[in-house]
Amino acid sequence: MVAAQDALLAQMRRGTLQYCVLSLLADEERYGFDLVRGLAEMDGMVTSEGTIYPLLSRLRRDGLVESTWQESPSGPPRRYYRLTDSGRSALEAFRLEWRRFRDAVDNFVERKASK
């Protein structure tokens, strides 16, 4: 049961993580390290920080984010990511769906818990 729950949590995290990444990029462009730090601040969102990089590369190839190289004050140039128009609309669509889903589940789960 616990294992099944862990697997479910991992699935939910995996399914939503990309939208958390898109959200972090909604207002400003960020580079990989900075993005990972932003995600890691939220407890339980990322278990393996390294997996963010393949995720970013996929979002890039799917055209949801784009990247530009910029000089860094120290070290090698950094790849900065920002949302594309289709990334922005994917995020918007997810926001609506997510609210509806969250409210629906809350309706059952939270009501029982508060009784």
Added chain:
Amino acid sequence: MSTSADKLVEDYLDRLEGELADFPSARRRELVQEISEHIAEARAGFETESEADVRNLLERMGDPADIAAEAREVPALIRADAPAGERRRSSALDVAALILLLVGGVVFPVIGWLIGVVLLWISDSWSTNEKLVGTFVIPGGLALPVYLSLAGAYTESCGGSPGQPLTCVGEPSGAMRSLGVVIVLALFVLPLVTTAFLARRRSRALALA
């Protein structure tokens, strides 16, 4: 920077590289480089770095196998609106590479095959090892066995005119001939096997890309 910490990072990156062995080389390089820069930046942020700090950092990065697994992941959700143009273009070039490698040398001796080799090496769909196989098994593709059998047919022809004994120029002995047949057959089969192999690896690489 302690050397044992450097060694830990080096081992970690080696393991990651190994886990990504079946990826196209450009993607593997890019991912390993990004992870390595992340680690470098995190380490630069330590005031005094201990080995435990680095162990901790690598633990947070996650198992290289997990990173590779994530890179293999193909989410059906957002796959649909992926830009198809680029993929189509490289797909046409890949097919051209395979065809030219196989029969390019037959139609345009040497040049046709060479163009195939160039297309093979600029493509992102194959790893370096696969490209080596594509280049050296067999150089020229079907050109070599085709021209060998043409030459064989020619030397085997016997000439004779009425009143003269039949003369056969360069006729090989029976054993030599069957050995020759086996070699030419192998030369025919190997390029075909290589083409099938590259085509299969390519569809695998596409699933990963």
